[in-house]
Amino acid sequence: MPDFQFDQAIEFYRNKIKLPTSGWTDIWQEQHSHAFVVAGAAHDALVEDFFNAIQKAKWEGGGYDEFRTRFDEIVAKHGWAHNGAPGWRSKIIYDTNITQAYNAGRYQQMVSLKEFRPYWRYRHTSIEHPRLEHKAWDGLTLPADDPWFHVHMPQNGWGCKCRVDSLTRTEAKHIWDQAGKSGPDTAPPIEWEERVVGKNGSKPRTVRVPKGIDPGFAYNPGKAWLEPHTVPPLQGYDAVLKERGTPWPTSFKVPALPKPTKIPADVILPTETAPEVAVADFLDVFGASMEMGAAFTDVAGSTLAITKSLFQDGRGQFKWLAQPDKVERLRYVNMLAMTLIEPDEIWWVWEKDTADKGKWRLKRIYLRAFEIEGTNEYAIAVFKWGSNGWTGSTTFVADHKKEESRLAYFDKQRDGLLVFKK
Template sequence: MAVSAVSLPFREQNEFLRRKLNLPTESWTDIYTREHDYAFVVAGANRDELVADFRQAVEKAITGGTSLEEFRREFDAIVARHGWSYNGGRNWRSRVIYETNLRSSYMAGRYEQLMAVREERPYWQYIHSDAVEHPREEHEAWNGMILHWSDPWWQYHFPINAWGCQCSVRALSQRDLERMGKTGPDTAPPIVMEQRMIGQRSPNGPRVVEVPKGIDPGFEYVPGQSRLNSQIPPELPDPPLPGSTGGPGLPNTRPPDELPAPRPAPAGLLPPDLPAKDYAEAFLQAFGADMDTPAVFRDVLGERLVIGSELFTTTKGALKSMKNERGPFMALLAAALRLPDEIWARVEWHHGQKKAVVRRRYVAQYLVEGESTPMLAVFELGVDGWSGVTTFRPEQDINDMRVGVRLYRREE
């Protein structure tokens, strides 16, 4: 695969590869489907230093635009340095490593981009590449097909879909469809599953897997989807506290001015005693997410957050309780994150864990119909998770929530 305009590296692609962990393997079947979102592997590369050298060569190819021939020279040097014995011919094996890593990381980054604009461009079009030397009949048949992003068909058929596959996806708006003379998306073709034998030469022996027709085993998943879900922070057991939680915050300064005047609540309150799912959905819908699919959100500073149902679930996947005042005000907590009055950042030192944590705190006040006191909403986020509070009667001074470095203040 020649590096073309469609495969030029971008931030999401680089981040996807950077966060992978090197993992030695004996066979390509040791790591299967979405496990590739987390691990960098080269089939049969079973030593740490060997995997690390291939990782460096692949990263160089992605970030520096290394051609296949340049990569092959590095491949030869790595093989000679480690005395690695591999299956298949040199040209075939080096091409597989090069193309699969470039295309899968590109499409993982592309998936993240498509999800970020799915509200404005909710339709995805399958694009088959004419550059493929031996095109697959099924992939050619899917070329140009337009489906809604939520269509279950994409869960199996989002590219790449096979060894050497160069198919891609582009996003379209409703206006784009109208310009094409269409009133809506196409109907997805039936998903025909078939059984395939894999790992015939694997040390662990062969096994049978079930994949859709036209998809090579191991490619029946959405690259990057599971990683996107894993970036959703868990909820911390305690709400944000005034001042510096867990130790002295750095810095620990407070502003000389007051919080901007309260705004009318942008969303109505939900009734009490609803199921926890209803309260969670009220929060998720504000970001274009739902209980099944996360969304990428950028705050007023441009910081990227992944919003999904995992915000409200336990480690076993059960929804957490949202009793008392918390549930009815989840939509307002979402509003504080989307359009805060202020954003604060500070460093907390946790003595027990002997580590520092950077936290961002989104603060907002709202006037709620029927209430004489403004409601305070605070959403706090760190690498270890999130916490939130909504209250009409803060026990401490509201200004105690305004600690650290102020990154943003809403213009009144």
């Protein structure tokens, strides 16, 4: 068992959503980087007790031995009928959660040092009852960005103790010289096989899994955590949600209302401003123009293309020509630009596109609160960016409204996962 006390691993574990489930496969692969589940633990209180027991045992107490004792107490308290012997079940729960937290934190550290340690080496560390596929990967050295690590980053199965080390160019060359190689290895081909999961929980289903990896482990836990593009729960979890009568839960408390940014009244363009002038003003903020676009990277690290096409339809016509009633919105483009550049919050939410075979689309929501100098007006600007373009809106809230009312309105704009907060 890895012994760690570094922030990345602790944050990975503590930020997980605590979910009751009928089975471990009710949620799938990357979703486990954002949710804490115990197979068959279908009640909130039971899941929370396990979550807190692991956290206390690892970071405040006596490790697994303490959790083993707490496991029996929790089972007795809730009258939980679990599969497998208590010793085996408690060990699986504890080891899997701690090991994956370590792996996720380790991945974040390696990514941050990738410029200096650009090669990663797979290490098979199990001695007793080794998995032959994992043993065959031992010593495999690849560039850090090789896609092979997307599905082969440990943990690669129940009880897997494999790890990945990062190497400097000098360290990698020394290994290649000793092996008579001239450079990094070539990733082995991925062979896929079909396996049935969910036999002991939700409705069984067939999934594709790379050979050598247990079902549900064919993903990179750290990458899934750093890039939280995890879609809502699979169909197998619907029954649990229906029983609880609650939506997909969140792992955070509602943030407080951000302090509004005071801006001069002339940030809002005059009513008579021509649409083309408003668009040019917006583009100019990002170093773009009507003739040339620009790439803009937001504070969360996402890059957006800023061009005049943001204001055009699929035929290249400016949108206000077909919808003259929306010209008024262009008066607030400077506030929308400010929201995109320096947001109070950024949220990512997955939305189902019913027009495109029900595919999930990621939408980014940028929020910022403003106070207009000289008017005492309070405004909320919302800039939404998705695969189908962007939408923007600025809503003014009457000055006499109380703080609670402002927070309630601001909170309505929040959706999905909070990825940035000023």
